[in-house]
Amino acid sequence: MDKLLQLKNKYVELSRGFIDYDKHNNYLLTYHSTCIEGATPTHSEVVHLFENDLTPLAGKPFSHILMVKDHLDALKFILDLAKKKQKLTVKTIQTISALLLKNTGAEYKIMGENFDAAKGEFRKGGVHVGNHTFVNFNKVPGLVKELLNYINSQLDSCSDFLSNDVLAFDAHYQMVSIHPFADGNGRLSRLIMNYIQHYHGHPITPVFSEDKALYFDALQETREKQNPDIFRKFMIQQSQKYFESEIAMMTKQPEQKKTRGKGLSLLF
DSSP: OHHHHHHHHHHHHHHTTSTTHHHHHHHHHHHHHHHHTTOOOOHHHHHHHHHTTSOOOTTSOHHHHHHHHHHHHHHHHHHHHHHTTOOOOHHHHHHHHHHHTTTTOOEEEETTEEEEGGGTOOOOSOOEETTEEOOOGGGHHHHHHHHHHHHHHHHTTOOSHHHHHHHHHHHHHHHHHHOOSSSOHHHHHHHHHHHHHHHTTOOOOOOOGGGHHHHHHHHHHHHHHTOHHHHHHHHHHHHHHHHHHHHHHHHOOOOEEEOTTSOOEEEO
16 A cells, blocks of 8 residues: 555556546546446547547447547546536436446336436346346335445545545445346446545546456355455556556656767657
8 A cells, every 4th residue: 555655646646647637548547437337439439539520430349439438528527527526416316427428328128118328327126147146126216325325435534545445445346236227337336436535536447358358257256255445455556557657658768869970869
């Protein structure tokens, strides 16, 4: 944890010296979160999309482009909530879900019950992933409200970097374990984590898409052993990886070559 704090301080100091750093960091988070869910645009393509008004990408399904767009809109929404110090409500969670699935959400009919994922409506059916069955849908509204009450009660007091991250990681785990919606629960849970981190101005953490299998394993092992330290440890490792990779990027010096016969240096 001491090493993580040192990395965080160095990261914050360096990032202040870059133009539009936060904007491009949001692209990075959007890339990783949507890639985990199957979106195929690369990081550089995600940057291209938003810097060039969502121009189509050759060979990429348009639904994947829409998923990326919706995620960035939802990310901006939760960061604005955090900046304004607005607490979370059930309606807020449903709004975030609706933003995430605005262009890709579907309508469902299960046992005579209709609900629309694109409108942020809670699921009205069971969810089974791998060897895990999530809570009965009848319990979802109460569990979401209970979790939000807990987050809101702890948020102001967890202002330092380390305790804030623990709250964020726990909220991430609890929300994805409730699985309140038919789709987008992973993206939603990662955004709730980022909201809590940004509430006190701390760096927001991605889950790296290349670590998708480790991420799912950490969630599953935490459930099986009922030990929150397992998921906390995974997320701390993700935070450390994030800080180290960003620090390396920000401190990398471009190679210089001199033109022949002149004293002018060009950057390549």
